[in-house]
Amino acid sequence: MPDLLAARSQMAVSLGFHIVFAMVGIAMPVLMVLAERRWRRTGDRVCLELAHRWAKGTAILFAVGAVSGTVLSFELGLLWPTFMEHAGPIIGMPFSLEGFAFFTEAVFLGIYLYGWDRISPRAHQAAGWAVAASGMLSGVFVVIANAWMNSPTGFRVVDGGFVDIDPIAALLNPAAATQVVHMTLAAYAGTGVVVAGIHALALLRQPRNAFHRRALAIALLVGAPAAVLQPISGDLSAKFVAHRQPVKLAAMEGQFKTERGAPLRLGGWPDEAAGETRHAVEVPYALSILAFMDPRAEVRGLEAFPREHWPPVAIVHVAFQVMVALGTFMALVSALALWLMWRRRDLTRHRWLLRALVVTAPMGFICTEAGWIVTEVGRQPWIIHGVMKTADAVTPMPGLIVPFLTFTALYCALGVVVAWLLYQQVLRSPHTTEEEAA
Amino acid sequence: MSLAIGPAELVAGIALVALNAYVLLGGADFGGGVWDLLASGPRKREQRALVAEAIGPIWEANHVWLILVVVLLFTCFPPAFARLAVVLHIPLSLMLIGIVLRGSAFTFRSHYGRGPGDAADASHYWGRIFAIASGGTPVLLGLCVGALAGPGLPRPAGGGFYATYVAPWLTLFGVTVGVLALCLFAFLAAVYLTLETEDPALREDWRRRALGSAGAVFVVAFGALGLALAENLHMGRGLTEGPAAAPLHVATGLAALTAIGALWRRRYRLARVAAAGQVSLILWGWALGQYPYLIPPDLTIRAAAAPRITLVLVLWALAAGALVLFPSLVYLFRVFKRQPA
Numbered sequence: 001m002p003d004l005l006a007a008r009s010q011m012a013v014s015l016g017f018h019i020v021f022a023m024v025g026i027a028m029p030v031l032m033v034l035a036e037r038r039w040r041r042t043g044d045r046v047c048l049e050l051a052h053r054w055a056k057g058t059a060i061l062f063a064v065g066a067v068s069g070t071v072l073s074f075e076l077g078l079l080w081p082t083f084m085e086h087a088g089p090i091i092g093m094p095f096s097l098e099g100f101a102f103f104t105e106a107v108f109l110g111i112y113l114y115g116w117d118r119i120s121p122r123a124h125q126a127a128g129w130a131v132a133a134s135g136m137l138s139g140v141f142v143v144i145a146n147a148w149m150n151s152p153t154g155f156r157v158v159d160g161g162f163v164d165i166d167p168i169a170a171l172l173n174p175a176a177a178t179q180v181v182h183m184t185l186a187a188y189a190g191t192g193v194v195v196a197g198i199h200a201l202a203l204l205r206q207p208r209n210a211f212h213r214r215a216l217a218i219a220l221l222v223g224a225p226a227a228v229l230q231p232i233s234g235d236l237s238a239k240f241v242a243h244r245q246p247v248k249l250a251a252m253e254g255q256f257k258t259e260r261g262a263p264l265r266l267g268g269w270p271d272e273a274a275g276e277t278r279h280a281v282e283v284p285y286a287l288s289i290l291a292f293m294d295p296r297a298e299v300r301g302l303e304a305f306p307r308e309h310w311p312p313v314a315i316v317h318v319a320f321q322v323m324v325a326l327g328t329f330m331a332l333v334s335a336l337a338l339w340l341m342w343r344r345r346d347l348t349r350h351r352w353l354l355r356a357l358v359v360t361a362p363m364g365f366i367c368t369e370a371g372w373i374v375t376e377v378g379r380q381p382w383i384i385h386g387v388m389k390t391a392d393a394v395t396p397m398p399g400l401i402v403p404f405l406t407f408t409a410l411y412c413a414l415g416v417v418v419a420w421l422l423y424q425q426v427l428r429s430p431h432t433t434e435e436e437a438a
Numbered sequence: 439m440s441l442a443i444g445p446a447e448l449v450a451g452i453a454l455v456a457l458n459a460y461v462l463l464g465g466a467d468f469g470g471g472v473w474d475l476l477a478s479g480p481r482k483r484e485q486r487a488l489v490a491e492a493i494g495p496i497w498e499a500n501h502v503w504l505i506l507v508v509v510l511l512f513t514c515f516p517p518a519f520a521r522l523a524v525v526l527h528i529p530l531s532l533m534l535i536g537i538v539l540r541g542s543a544f545t546f547r548s549h550y551g552r553g554p555g556d557a558a559d560a561s562h563y564w565g566r567i568f569a570i571a572s573g574g575t576p577v578l579l580g581l582c583v584g585a586l587a588g589p590g591l592p593r594p595a596g597g598g599f600y601a602t603y604v605a606p607w608l609t610l611f612g613v614t615v616g617v618l619a620l621c622l623f624a625f626l627a628a629v630y631l632t633l634e635t636e637d638p639a640l641r642e643d644w645r646r647r648a649l650g651s652a653g654a655v656f657v658v659a660f661g662a663l664g665l666a667l668a669e670n671l672h673m674g675r676g677l678t679e680g681p682a683a684a685p686l687h688v689a690t691g692l693a694a695l696t697a698i699g700a701l702w703r704r705r706y707r708l709a710r711v712a713a714a715g716q717v718s719l720i721l722w723g724w725a726l727g728q729y730p731y732l733i734p735p736d737l738t739i740r741a742a743a744a745p746r747i748t749l750v751l752v753l754w755a756l757a758a759g760a761l762v763l764f765p766s767l768v769y770l771f772r773v774f775k776r777q778p779a
Binding site: 056059060063067068069070071076078081082084085086088089090092093096098103104106107108110111114115118119165166168395396397398399406410414421 | 512541769
């Protein structure tokens with residue numbers, strides 16, 4: 001394995017692993033505080049039990065997120081020292097602010113988890129909200145830094161050196177808004193549907209179980225609206241990419257030729273050598289409309305760009321198709337669930353909906369991983385779009401396959417352990433029925 | 439040695455304060471893990487339980503100090519960060535593995551250790567992993583610091599793999615600093631733990647351990663200093679020749695003696711202050727010893743500094759962040775560390 005590929009793979013594994021825990025760290029505190037709030041307001045002991053168990057789950061997922069995030073902050077330099085040497089002063093600001101948000105999150109999570117009997121109910125709930133807010137802010141700052149890699153601003157390159165550095169302009173880079181909204185919604189949607197799916201599965205077996213019924217309702221309250229809004233945010237993101245990173249859009253859509261009235265390709269397999277996307281279902285004019293709001297708009301294809309500036313087309317296209325297909329399905333199931341909840345229907349009487357929620361459960365995380373593949377692989381061969389190539393940023397150390405395999409093994413083992421521990425916890429859920437809880 | 443203070447020196451000073459906080463707080467959490475590993479005697483179980491109780495609510499917040507140091511380094515001194523990340527790739531990666539295992543294993547044990555049957559057995563293994571990783575990680579951290587203070591990190595270009603990526607950190611001096619870090623963290627943890635319990639017997643356990651590790655710190659610290667002088671490292675010269683050298687040594691020695699005396703006379707609050715002072719003075723002694731170099735023998739703080747606008751903005755961000763951070767931290771420690779006298 002070439003060192004560059006090993007470094008990129010290690011970064012991909014580290015990010016792909018961390019993002020799951022980061023998402024849960026953003027959304028899970030909201031679920032846990034909502035459960036506590038409901039217990040404080042109604043005295044419903046089932047909700048207290050739920051808050052305790054969700055807090056426990058949050059604790060282990062947050063810890064794994066914190067340590068895997070630490071790994072990433074070092075890996076920026078361990079794998080990409082040349083990138084950090086130049087980008088550090090420009091995008092260090094969001095990372096510094098993220099540091100403080102992360103600090104706040106860790107402090108108040110400690111207070112929340114261990115402080116049930118030590119502080120007032122009001123202070124305890126406030127600590128939970130502080131965790132939720134700072135968790136969201138942490139994510140926002142990190143995504144801003146990533147957005148800068150897609151739309152670098154706040155500097156000029158003169159003779160290979162970065163001059164006229166303006167960290168504020170970098171902080172306000174044009175990709176930040178769309179990426180931040182998309183990722184934040186993904187965190188709530190992904191976490192919400194996975195929790196909803198787990199409890200929907202339990203409700204298929206015990207429809208009167210009060211614990212699972214409360215859990216499902218709260219999880220959908222957090223996850224479903226975000227899942228419904230996500231396609232809109234995705235559309236805005238894609239329009240932005242169409243303007244700022246047209247070669248990435250061409251790869252996402254498998255668009256090889258430059259044409260007016262470009263069709264939207266659903267599925268299919270891009271053949272880079274032949275320069276065409278085979279076996280796709282084509283919706284006429286749809287790409288031109290979606291990207292530029294004009295059926296006659298010209299969409300630049302991959303042929304308009306030098307071959308060495310193409311990202312790996314097949315990976316980007318397939319990842320994009322997966323994200324859009326599963327994301328759309330998630331949005332539809334979530335919309336149905338929300339509509340039924342709004343009409344005050346008992347969701348457990350609609351077994352088809354419970355089954356659909358079970359199927360949807362992993363989709364948020366799959367979509368997020370696919371989305372990161374689109375944005376990261378789609379930016380290749382650049383590490384800073386149009387400015388610095390990934391190949392020029394990698395560490396000179398040889399033998400990078402060793403750390404890649406080591407960290408992959410470590411994360412696989414950790415992933416298995418976390419999944420097993422959470423499975424054990426779900427198995428031990430209480431069996432109180434609605435009638436007993438009342 | 440000129441002491442002109444500009445934004446670069448200010449940020450470097452704040453990074454050192456953050457590192458100091460990490461050593462005093464995060465370091466003690468690692469030290470707690472070491473005492474979990476070395477738990478012995480009739481109160482073995484109680485010792486482990488107290489360690490877990492003491493670090494449970496705070497270790498994650500304490501860990502963030504390290505992230506702050508890294509972020510300040512790559513934002514404000516990017517050439518230094520890049521060079522360290524290349525040359526110290528191996529020990530830093532190993533340290534990260536230690537950090538991951540320590541944190542995860544501790545959390546797995548804390549939150550799933552009290553279940554029936556299988557979970558109890560599993561918690562034993564998590565405890566072992568937590569304890570071993572707690573012992574190994576400080577050695578690796580010390581090894582990296584030792585390499586920084588060592589005979590000079592080569593630029594990544596020259597030499598073979600061993601010469602470039604192993605030799606700079608795998609030195610007798612580096613290993614000694616690694617062991618010193620381990621002893622210091624264990625010492626801090628034992629001193630802090632005397633104040634975490636009201637059980638007199640358990641308190642005596644920690645007192646004996648604190649005195650024992652104080653002795654170990656004494657031996658290893660002099661070993662490291664001797665090696666620094668013998669190998670004529672930049673830091674060795676700075677430590678003995680700089681204008682601040684003599685008073686600093688006197689202060690460190692006084693703090694060490696005070697800590698030992700206070701432990702002997704069971705005045706634990708005084709011992710805690712003196713131990714924290716002693717460890718901080720060792721850290722500041724190292725930093726002043728190699729001032730104005732960030733990476734001896736050639737990269738100074740000024741030369742490595744990012745453009746002024748970045749430094750100024752980071753200073754503003756630090757000021758704003760501190761306004762949120764310090765009240766939060768005070769609250770955290772008030773809630774969990776309000777012990778009896």
